[in-house]
Amino acid sequence: MESDHDLRDQVLAARIERWRPDLLEALAELYPDPDAVADRLLELAARAYRERPEDLHALDLARSLRPDWFQQPSMLGYACYADRFAGDLRGVARHTAYLKELGVTYLHLMPLLTPRPKPNDGGYAVQDYRSVRPDLGTMEDLAELTQVLRAEGISLCLDLVLNHVAAEHEWAQRARAGERRYLDYFLTFADRDLPDAYERTLPEVFPDFAPGNFTFDEDLGRWVWTTFNAWQWDVNWANPDVLVEYADTVCFLANQGVEVLRLDAIAFTWKRMGTDCQNQPEVHALTQALRTVARIVAPAVVFKAEAIVGPRELLPYLGQGRHHGKVSDLAYHNGLMVQVWNMLATGDVRLTAHALAQLPQAPSTTAWITYARCHDDIGWAIDDRDAAALGLHGWSHRRYLADFYAGDVPGSFARGLLFQENEQTGDRRTSGMLASLAGLETEDPYAVWRVLLVHAVILGFGGVPVLWMGDELGLTNDWAWDRDPDHADDNRWLHRPRLPWDAAGEDGSGPAGNHEVRAGLGHLVRVRQDLPHLHASTPSTPMLTRDPGVLLLRRDHPLGPMVAAYNVTAEHRPVPESVLREAGLDPDRCVDRISGTRPTWHPGAGERSLWLTEYQPVWLVATETAAHSLG
Ligand code: GLC
Numbered sequence: 001m002e003s004d005h006d007l008r009d010q011v012l013a014a015r016i017e018r019w020r021p022d023l024l025e026a027l028a029e030l031y032p033d034p035d036a037v038a039d040r041l042l043e044l045a046a047r048a049y050r051e052r053p054e055d056l057h058a059l060d061l062a063r064s065l066r067p068d069w070f071q072q073p074s075m076l077g078y079a080c081y082a083d084r085f086a087g088d089l090r091g092v093a094r095h096t097a098y099l100k101e102l103g104v105t106y107l108h109l110m111p112l113l114t115p116r117p118k119p120n121d122g123g124y125a126v127q128d129y130r131s132v133r134p135d136l137g138t139m140e141d142l143a144e145l146t147q148v149l150r151a152e153g154i155s156l157c158l159d160l161v162l163n164h165v166a167a168e169h170e171w172a173q174r175a176r177a178g179e180r181r182y183l184d185y186f187l188t189f190a191d192r193d194l195p196d197a198y199e200r201t202l203p204e205v206f207p208d209f210a211p212g213n214f215t216f217d218e219d220l221g222r223w224v225w226t227t228f229n230a231w232q233w234d235v236n237w238a239n240p241d242v243l244v245e246y247a248d249t250v251c252f253l254a255n256q257g258v259e260v261l262r263l264d265a266i267a268f269t270w271k272r273m274g275t276d277c278q279n280q281p282e283v284h285a286l287t288q289a290l291r292t293v294a295r296i297v298a299p300a301v302v303f304k305a306e307a308i309v310g311p312r313e314l315l316p317y318l319g320q321g322r323h324h325g326k327v328s329d330l331a332y333h334n335g336l337m338v339q340v341w342n343m344l345a346t347g348d349v350r351l352t353a354h355a356l357a358q359l360p361q362a363p364s365t366t367a368w369i370t371y372a373r374c375h376d377d378i379g380w381a382i383d384d385r386d387a388a389a390l391g392l393h394g395w396s397h398r399r400y401l402a403d404f405y406a407g408d409v410p411g412s413f414a415r416g417l418l419f420q421e422n423e424q425t426g427d428r429r430t431s432g433m434l435a436s437l438a439g440l441e442t443e444d445p446y447a448v449w450r451v452l453l454v455h456a457v458i459l460g461f462g463g464v465p466v467l468w469m470g471d472e473l474g475l476t477n478d479w480a481w482d483r484d485p486d487h488a489d490d491n492r493w494l495h496r497p498r499l500p501w502d503a504a505g506e507d508g509s510g511p512a513g514n515h516e517v518r519a520g521l522g523h524l525v526r527v528r529q530d531l532p533h534l535h536a537s538t539p540s541t542p543m544l545t546r547d548p549g550v551l552l553l554r555r556d557h558p559l560g561p562m563v564a565a566y567n568v569t570a571e572h573r574p575v576p577e578s579v580l581r582e583a584g585l586d587p588d589r590c591v592d593r594i595s596g597t598r599p600t601w602h603p604g605a606g607e608r609s610l611w612l613t614e615y616q617p618v619w620l621v622a623t624e625t626a627a628h629s630l631g
Pocket of ligand 1 (some may be wrong): 061121122161228264265306375376
């Protein structure tokens, strides 16, 4: 009889045989000697595989048997800072009941590996990828937390910050100390010639507090590429040593039990003169190389691309062309997020329907991360061409939205702040909590309905909806954000509050918040869990707009069609019955799963219509499939 040990080795050999070609293909796009780099990667992968804990090998098997686990309608994400949610990692472990009750199956804890001392961009300036920020706990606490979460069916997602490290990271320190090997980990320049040449086509990410993309380092006596803050040093991905280091980090985190890696600022990792140094083709090759290593060591792990880029650049992150099926499984649907706010500000869905229709379909094995907002600002990514198609001027419309959500437009219900106004380009972005942007702070009578409509769009699109901490309770802005001197220049902290556990909610169990929001969201989550039509393999496609106030999305799931209709106005608006027929639904044999009722059809001019009340969402499916799905 073969020993377990032999069996393990056979599995490893089978995986290497399966994935080595993908690895070589990716490396050949990046480096002159792909075989040598592949050997180094496979050696570290074999080591990590052997060190992988038993329970995680079991998870790998379970996930290989259900490769669509992250596409299930039961998936619900939650994102928070460990300290702002529950003090530290043990605190998070103690509060899993709260997450479970909410229906969470995926928890994104914001950066928690040891960062440089503040300021550190909310942890995105990592000093050590192998240890946990001391006030949050230890690596053992992290591994233990992943076990506690897994037992509750919750997968842990962590950031892998791979465009830059803190200027205090060991690599940077050794570069400064004169070690050539580590100098080559970074992009540094003796004078301004090349930096100036690059600057001609580079945008500025933080024009307010970190203008320019290069920083002079006194110790090095050289200019260092720093896309984000001066103390975030971009690493040199053209150096294979950097890839080997990060591949090792991927394996290390996977072996702690991390199941989803969020590839932070992935779009910026490869630089090319004369471009904006984003979305370069090599970015996808290096993702493929990392992904292949992860597949050999830890097939349970999936990758999430944080690429907040234009709609047309976004799809390659989920694998297009030769990278199909070989890069990230998840990507943020930034366009949907922007459009949700656009619809609420304008009460008009036409631009949204048009923009969504322009986005090519994501591969059926992947899933969008749908979200109403996140820890970052909202950048008004409205494509000029999309705006023009609707007779709008892109620049002016983006500006209008920023002003609207800063509360600077007559009739605006929103209370947010402008973030990073760029004098040169006129670009301005927005900070604010969901509830505040939707009108709860201005006591607008429709605020709660708007919040719930936003949640419905996010939950009803298909993919992994991720709630940002506090939005489940309708928490409003943290106006004390600038009292911490380390945050005072970064108003994204307006929407990064602490969860108010001490102020108990109505039933005394959870933190205080808006009861209607919490209850309404809970209902939507339960409905969604039971709606197989929302499996992420089926896309949501916009239907022809009938009434400019109602967004119509259809999903052609093999179980039967689903039509989602969202009234984005404070008026009653119609959904004509032909909409349902067009999607293949019988208007007299369907049910709105949100209200649990069959639609009432009112006669109108020409055809019968279902009238949606103010900001009402409906998810319509055939009565038979509804019964089927209920078992
Ligand atoms: C990502 C993060 C953002 C951070 C940046 C630099 O975009 O979401 O918060 O500032 O990367 O790491």
